[in-house]
Amino acid sequence: MNEDPITLLVVDDLRSNLFALEQMLAPLKVNTILAEGAQAGLKHLLHSQVDIVILDYSMPGMNGVEMAKLIHQQYSEPPPILFVTAHGNNVHGLEQTCYQVGAMDFIEKPIHEVQLVAKLKVLITLVKQREEMRRLATVDILTGLPNRLSFQDTIKQNMSLASRQKSKLGLLAFDLDDFKGINDKYGHDVGDALLIEFAKRLSNSIRTSDYAARIGGDEFVCLLTNIHNDDEVKNIAKKISEQCNGTFHYEGKELRITASTGAALYPDHGETPSLLSKAADVALYDVKANHKGSVKLCNSQDHRASNHERVTGHIKLGYQPIYDRQRDQIIGGEIFCRLENANEYGGIRGTIEHIRQLGLSRTFEKTLKDKLLGEVCTSSNSANLSGIQLFLNQSSRELINYELNQQLIDLSKQLESKNLHLTIDVSDWERARDMPLLIKHLATLHDAGIGLCIQDIGETSIPVAMLLTLRPEYIKLSRVLITSFEHNTIYSDIIDACCKLSQAINARLIAVGIETESQFHGLKQKTIQHFQGHLWDLDLNVDDFTKAISQHKHI
Incomplete structure (x- = not known):
């Protein structure tokens, strides 16, 4: 808690009232500023840090109500105001008027010291709590450094x-x-x-x-x-x-x-x-x-430009089909990004992290989306893509960025003109930095017609209430479950629970990363709608992807 002394500004048009209040406030051990009239009070507010204002309700010239209104108009975080009035219940709607102009409380004359001190202790506690909340919002709890x-x-x-x-x-x-x-x-x-x-x-x-x-x-x-x-x-x-x-x-x-x-x-x-x-x-x-x-x-800027060229100049896209078991056809594809020099950074995940660390995420994202749009709209078999769902991986850390979301909305609109549907495939859910902002942006994307898929269900920690709020169209099983369920009944039971979860929230469940026939046959016994993995296809280029769709390639 903030241990600095609280500063009170007392505003009244009578000096005798000011001095009387000063004496009553002495036991609180606060800094007291006395202002004779509203104009003097406003000058002190401009030049001093004031935590609480004690304000006479009725004063000649600018009265207490007018001053309170002005304070709340001028300050983004106005100090709490305690009105002092001689009218009491004789003033119609006094309590309502006080609260409407931002006063936290009022006290009637003649003032009882015990009552005044009690009300001010409540306001002092409120001020200290607000200061502590402000401090905690800007301080790293572990190290004590600013955040x-x-x-x-x-x-x-x-x-x-x-x-x-x-x-x-x-x-x-x-x-x-x-x-x-x-x-x-x-x-x-x-x-x-x-x-x-x-x-x-x-x-x-x-x-x-x-x-x-x-x-x-x-x-x-x-x-x-x-x-x-x-x-x-x-x-x-x-x-x-x-x-x-x-x-x-x-x-x-x-x-x-x-x-x-x-x-x-x-x-x-x-x-x-x-x-x-x-x-x-x-x-x-x-x-x-x-x-x-x-x-x-x-x-120099040249150094940054060379990194920009090295990272974004060799982007290659791959499309891995997602199969629908009941319809026995391809319903969509997950977009994979490859860089020609990806091995230099430890594969695709290392590459993306390297790009983020270089501060080139925005440029990379835009380049990727432009390339995706260009490929699917100009492919020799682009007509075969009609009605297909395109799953685009996005980091939860990036989705809180307004610019990125506008890129996604623009991309979705252009894809929709070709009867293609965009679904964002959210990874690293647990690393989201600002969950309320992320939820707000996901709602905006949903309103724009963009679908939501959440990865690693069964392993990532996401509250059920959050799933009910987000209402994802798709959820993907964790690859760990896929690779382990044949040898461990606990993993198999978790998959069964995920199947029930998908039904409860009305989301389609996708089994990702299927590598063997035995994995596929074991999962077919469960109520899983969609399948994806290298058992059938590696990452295809856009032409091979559209050919696979046109040939009704089945599993």
């Missing part, structure tokens, strides 16, 4: 100031080396202790004018103010790195902390928070790929 939300506000404010002063800022992006390996080997307690220790070293190594934050996982940032050139950023980054890297002791274990550091300069490498962060990330992931534990400053 991503606080960092975003701070970098915006500092960029605005630097722009006016024609000055520079430095941004350092840190990523702990091999953190996942330590976490997996020694457990989350050791991992948490390591994060706490790194945060402590980072806080102790930065200048008083700089700002450090933890923005997620093992990712930290530091905003450097009063910067003049590239060399200054690099020198500060190296000093911080030297003080943060080193031996770490925890319950008899001796571990070593090292962090890779990427640096960027405002406005040279980016004129917005997003662009500057992407520039620092480009440098960071070059460091992690080549010289872990060291520091690198982003070279």
Whole structure:
């Protein structure tokens, strides 16, 4: 809770009333500001931090009601107001009027000290709770550093100031080396202790004018103010790195902390928070790929452009058919993205993560969608695709982005003109960063006619109430269940439960990743509608996919 003293502003047109209230407030140990009249009170609100306002209801000139209205018009988070009135129940609708203009409560004259103190204690508690909630919303609970939300506000404010002063800022992006390996080997307690220790070293190594934050996982940032050139950023980054890297002791274990550091300069490498962060990330992931534990400053826009070309210039799409057992035909296809240089980054998942780390997710997503639209609309057999459902994988972390959702809606509209239907195939559900916003965006996509499929049912943790809210058209069984159910009755029972779940929420169940005939025959005994896997097809190009549909290829 916030231990700073509460500041009360007392507004009354009579000095005698002001001094009387000041005496009554003494036991509360609060800071008291006395204002004679509404105009004086408004001036104090402009120049002082006020937590609670005690306001006389009836004053000459601007009365208490008018002042309360003005306060609520001018302030996004107005302080609680306690009205003081001599009229009591003689004023018609006094209580309703007070609440309509934003007053939290009122007290009648003559004022009883006990009653006044009791009402103010309630308001003081409310103010402290609100401050604590605001603090928790901007502080990382584990390390005590500011969090991503606080960092975003701070970098915006500092960029605005630097722009006016024609000055520079430095941004350092840190990523702990091999953190996942330590976490997996020694457990989350050791991992948490390591994060706490790194945060402590980072806080102790930065200048008083700089700002450090933890923005997620093992990712930290530091905003450097009063910067003049590239060399200054690099020198500060190296000093911080030297003080943060080193031996770490925890319950008899001796571990070593090292962090890779990427640096960027405002406005040279980016004129917005997003662009500057992407520039620092480009440098960071070059460091992690080549010289872990060291520091690198982003070279230039040309460097970012070369990464852009390397990542997006070789996109290949594959289509894996999804079969309907009852109709014995292909009802859709899952879109797979391949890059010619994907093995460099550990396969497709590693590639997508690499693209995200480079800050090129938006460009990559748009390129992928443009290529998909171009292929399915210009294929020599595109007429055969009519009525087909196209399943496009999307990360839950990306779906909270407005720009991406607009891309999906535009893509869906163009596909619908060809009688093709888009379904987003949501992965990494448990890593969603802002669940209320994600649900809101999914509702918008649903209203635009875009279907929803949720992956890894039976393994991912998603509340049933959430499924009822989202109402997905499709759900996909976890591949772990598919590969294990023949040898473990528990997995088989889980699949049966997923079948019942799909029926209960009126969603179609897809068995994904079928590799063998025995898997297929075992799953056919259950109430599963759709099947997909390499047993029948690898990822087909668009022409082979449309040919398979036209030939009524069956399973």
